[in-house]
Amino acid sequence: MTVILTQAFTGVSIGAVLLLIALGLSLTFGQMGVINMAHGEFIMAGAYTVYMLQGPIHSAGFSLLVALPVAFAVAGAMGVLLEWLLIRRLYTRPLDTLLVTWGVSLMLQQLARDLFGAPNVHTEAPDWLSGRVTLIGGDDPLTLAHARLFILGLALAAVVALTLTLRLTPLGRRIRAVVQHRDLAEASGIPTARVDRVTFLIGSGLAGLAGVALTLVGPIGPTMGTNVIIDAFLVVVVGGIGQLKGAVIAAFALGVLQSVLEYSTTVSVARVVVLVAIVAFLQWRPQGIHTVRTRSLA
Amino acid sequence: MTAYLLKRRTTLAGYALAAPLLFAVAPAAMSDFRLEQLARYLCFAIVAVGISLAWGRGGMLVLGQGLFFGLGGYAMAMHMKLADAGAGNLPDFMLLYGSTDELPWWWEPFRSPAVALAAVVLLPMALAAAIGYAVFRRRVRGAYFAILSQALAAAFAILLIGQQATTGGTNGLTNFGGFFGFSLHDPVNRRMVYFIIAGTLLALMLLTRQLFLSRYGELLVAVRDSEERVRFLGYDPALVKLGAYTLSAGMAGLAGALFVPAVGIISPALVGIVPSIQFVIGAAIGGRASVAGAVLGAVAVAWAQTTLSEEFPAGWTYFQGGLFVVVVAFLPGGLASLWHLATRRRRSRAGETGRVVAAA
Numbered sequence: 001m002t003v004i005l006t007q008a009f010t011g012v013s014i015g016a017v018l019l020l021i022a023l024g025l026s027l028t029f030g031q032m033g034v035i036n037m038a039h040g041e042f043i044m045a046g047a048y049t050v051y052m053l054q055g056p057i058h059s060a061g062f063s064l065l066v067a068l069p070v071a072f073a074v075a076g077a078m079g080v081l082l083e084w085l086l087i088r089r090l091y092t093r094p095l096d097t098l099l100v101t102w103g104v105s106l107m108l109q110q111l112a113r114d115l116f117g118a119p120n121v122h123t124e125a126p127d128w129l130s131g132r133v134t135l136i137g138g139d140d141p142l143t144l145a146h147a148r149l150f151i152l153g154l155a156l157a158a159v160v161a162l163t164l165t166l167r168l169t170p171l172g173r174r175i176r177a178v179v180q181h182r183d184l185a186e187a188s189g190i191p192t193a194r195v196d197r198v199t200f201l202i203g204s205g206l207a208g209l210a211g212v213a214l215t216l217v218g219p220i221g222p223t224m225g226t227n228v229i230i231d232a233f234l235v236v237v238v239g240g241i242g243q244l245k246g247a248v249i250a251a252f253a254l255g256v257l258q259s260v261l262e263y264s265t266t267v268s269v270a271r272v273v274v275l276v277a278i279v280a281f282l283q284w285r286p287q288g289i290h291t292v293r294t295r296s297l298a
Numbered sequence: 299m300t301a302y303l304l305k306r307r308t309t310l311a312g313y314a315l316a317a318p319l320l321f322a323v324a325p326a327a328m329s330d331f332r333l334e335q336l337a338r339y340l341c342f343a344i345v346a347v348g349i350s351l352a353w354g355r356g357g358m359l360v361l362g363q364g365l366f367f368g369l370g371g372y373a374m375a376m377h378m379k380l381a382d383a384g385a386g387n388l389p390d391f392m393l394l395y396g397s398t399d400e401l402p403w404w405w406e407p408f409r410s411p412a413v414a415l416a417a418v419v420l421l422p423m424a425l426a427a428a429i430g431y432a433v434f435r436r437r438v439r440g441a442y443f444a445i446l447s448q449a450l451a452a453a454f455a456i457l458l459i460g461q462q463a464t465t466g467g468t469n470g471l472t473n474f475g476g477f478f479g480f481s482l483h484d485p486v487n488r489r490m491v492y493f494i495i496a497g498t499l500l501a502l503m504l505l506t507r508q509l510f511l512s513r514y515g516e517l518l519v520a521v522r523d524s525e526e527r528v529r530f531l532g533y534d535p536a537l538v539k540l541g542a543y544t545l546s547a548g549m550a551g552l553a554g555a556l557f558v559p560a561v562g563i564i565s566p567a568l569v570g571i572v573p574s575i576q577f578v579i580g581a582a583i584g585g586r587a588s589v590a591g592a593v594l595g596a597v598a599v600a601w602a603q604t605t606l607s608e609e610f611p612a613g614w615t616y617f618q619g620g621l622f623v624v625v626v627a628f629l630p631g632g633l634a635s636l637w638h639l640a641t642r643r644r645r646s647r648a649g650e651t652g653r654v655v656a657a658a
Contacts, residue, residue, distance in 0.1 A: 035441045086627055094441050095359045099582060099626045102575060106619035114612055226571060230452050233445045268460025275453045279432060279446065286436040 002142050005135075007263050008256060013148035015255025016155040019248060020213050021228050022235035023158055024206030026247040028079075029236050031179045032199055034087055035098040039232065040225025041108035042078055042204050046071035046211020047220040048116060050123050061126030064212065071208035079204020083197055091196075105225065112222040120221035129216060147216040154213055158206060159248055165202075166244075175199050238278055240288020249289050254278075312590060313504065320496040330485050337492040337560040339600040340499050344553035346581045346596035347502050347589055348546030353578070354586035355510060356542040357522030358439070362447035363550045363577045365454045366422035368569030370551030372458075373421055374558045375471040376405055377414030382475045385409075390473065391466050402464045411478055418555035419548045426547030427540060434536035434543075439525070448571055455570035470565025477559040491559045498556060502549055503589050509545075510589070518542055550577075576603075579618070583625050585634025595632060 021043060028034050049071040050064060057063035082104060090097045129146045136142040166172035177185040178195045186192045214224065235254060239246030254274060261270035282288075324336060345363055352360045379389040388401060407413045429450065433443060458465045465471075480487040509515050521528050521535045528535050558564050567573070577596070584595015599618070607614040625632060 029441075035445075086623065090627060093630070095444065096626050096630060098359065098441055098444060099578070100623050103579075103619040103623035103626070106622075107616055110612055110615040110619070230445070230449050230571070234449055237442055237445060266460055268456045271456050272453045275449055278449075279429070282438055282442075282446075283432055283436055286438050 002136060005142050007259050009144060011256030011259035012252060013152060014259055015252035016152040017213065017217065018231055018235050018255055019155045019251035020151065020158065020210040022232040022247055022251055023162065024203040024210065025232050026236050026239065026244055027162070027206065028200055028203035030241040030247065031175065032196065033094060035094055035101065037098055037102040037229060038082060038105040038108060039207050040229035041105045042075040042207035043211040043214065043228060044112060044222070044225040045075050045078060046208035047215050047224060048112065049074050049208065050212055050215045051121050051220055054123055060124035061128055064126055067212050068209060071212045072205035075208025075211065076201040076205035079200050080197055083200040088193065088196065109222045109225065118222060120219035123215045123220065125216055151213045151216060154209065158209060159244060163244060171198065234278055238281060238288055246289040309507070313500070317500060320500065321493065325489060325492065330488065333492055334488065334560060335604060337495050338557065339597045340495045341553045341557040341560060342577065342580060342600045343593040343596045344499050344502060345550045345577045346592040347506050348549035349577060349581040350586055350589050350592035351506055351509070352542045352546035353581065354588070354592065355515065355518045355522060356539055358539060358543055359444040360447055360543070360546060361444045361578060362451035362574050364569040364574035365451040366426060366547040366550035367554035368454055368564065369422045369425065369554065370418045371554030371558050371564035371568065372471065373408065373414055373417040374555035375564045376408040377411060378474045378477060378558065379471055380405065380409050391471070392463065395463050419551050422547040422551030423544050426544045430540040430543040434539045448574065451569060451574045452571050455566040458566045458569070468566060470563055472563040474559065474562055482559060495556045495560060498552065499593070503593060506589050514541070579622050583622060583632055585632030587631065588634045591632050591634025
């Protein structure tokens with residue numbers, strides 16, 4: 001029994017990481033249709049923000065909390081710059097956007113190598129995140145790491161905040177209007193170019209938040225973006241575009257699947273099986289879990 | 299019509315020039331070391347031919363060619379390892395890791411040279427056909443297809459690293475003694491390998507060019523430009539795309555197989571995401587829709603990578619990334635489209651209205 005619960009919780013915490021790294025993408029890719037391969041490097045920028053802030057701020061806990069808004073701002077600024085320089089010229093050519101942003105990601109990785117060195121760097125985890133909560137005691141205990149709970153909380157908070165922003169604020173209304181019908185939104189007086197930029201800012205900023213969270217569970221290095229970007233895209237592809245709901249379900253489903261398979265086989269076999277499962281799933285629902293009905297032929 | 303003939307004549311002239319360059323001038327003028335490097339670049343160029351077919355003409359952004367390159371490479375490497383070990387013996391690396399006493403069942407067929415040679419092309423093609431059939435039939439395309447193909451390459455690399463006892467893990471398979479009975483320590487035999495690679499490349503280029511000119515080539519471009527319209531005309535776009543994707547996988551597999559005797563190694567670092575995108579970068583910079591453009595781009599990028607990255611490792615990455623960004627964003631046809639632009643301008647100045655094949 002405990003084994004199942006442990007696996008389930010490991011799955012949920014893998015899912016929370018997946019959700020955080022994919023949330024920004026589900027906004028930029030899912031809503032705007034922009035394939036930003038440099039998203040992984042925005043995550044990296046968030047992680048290095050924590051590393052940089054631990055120099056001047058000695059308390060590991062305080063620096064982590066400060067890093068959250070700072071990383072959002074840093075990654076968001078990078079996103080806006082990228083959107084303004086390149087992506088806005090390529091809105092009609094999605095595949096070329098993919099390649100262009102991949103070139104940008106190459107350069108950002110090299111920049112990280114030049115600034116921080118090629119080896120991974122380490123950050124201190126705060127004391128209040130290093131312990132574990134014991135849910136079931138006894139011979140076969142079920143314990144949950146504080147860091148994992150923190151990531152889960154952060155992921156859920158980000159989803160709620162993003163949903164509320166999209167549903168309730170004037171900005172969210174404008175974003176949804178542009179996504180649903182760009183021409184009509186423009187005719188109604190919505191400055192679509194500016195809305196695009198703000199959407200991209202939020203999406204990239206969320207990548208920064210994910211980077212902060214990743215410092216708690218993995219190494220920080222120039223290639224960390226490449227390691228997560230594929231998983232992030234797969235979550236969005238499985239989740240289906242246009243709604244956050246699909247991404248949330250997909251992240252947790254893939255997380256649990258991965259953890260269960262890792263338990264019964266090895267990490268590498270589990271990854272391959274998950275991929276095959278995704279291809280099989282797309283046979284059944286090519287548009288992902290959550291589909292938006294349109295009259296397009298695709 | 300005259301424009302078509304003119305274009306045809308310049309292309310033939312190009313091949314007539316390339317053949318003696320590859321077969322006579324390069325082997326005579328280059329040292330053994332440089333020639334082996336050229337052989338390596340030409341292997342990448344073979345992959346680029348397939349990319350120009352699937353992506354340039356078919357519109358399928360194949361970001362996972364490393365998967366097929368690796369399948370071909372490992373199939374060939376497994377045969378060469380077994381041939382080196384001799385009948386009944388285990389390959390040296392398996393003894394080194396000491397985790398298996400007997401040969402895994404899936405190694406066994408590769409003892410036979412005929413099976414290995416067939417597997418080099420058929421294995422990637424069969425896998426591509428299976429993936430392609432599943433994916434294209436459900437009309438998964440565009441970015442979805444690109445991400446899926448990239449994920450498959452990543453999974454393959456992870457699988458290889460994870461199964462160290464039977465695949466050599468991160469180190470891959472290396473230290474080969476012979477190639478179908480010919481010793482690879484003999485420089486003459488290594489030159490032979492170069493000639494085989496150059497011959498394969500030229501043959502595949504001509505074949506692909508002929509395919510572009512055929513009715514199938516026209517249909518493929520039509521599917522790229524408007525899949526729905528082709529469907530309404532009564533064709534099945536999924537089958538059209540499947541053909542191009544499968545062929546490009548076969549070419550990548552062949553390239554991987556030739557890479558092994560030429561360079562002497564195949565490892566997960568050659569099949570994952572990064573090499574897969576490197577393949578596409580060369581084709582994109584040179585010109586995705588033209589065979590010659592993709593090939594020249596692949597060779598130039600690989601050459602520049604080796605030469606420039608030795609001297610300026612950091613600067614090279616910025617330059618490559620920057621060039622790639624600028625070419626894809628502002629010159630989608632690649633550098634080959636500069637040629638088309640120039641000829642079109644000359645022709646329009648002469649008052650002639652020739653049909654110019656646009657490099658999309």
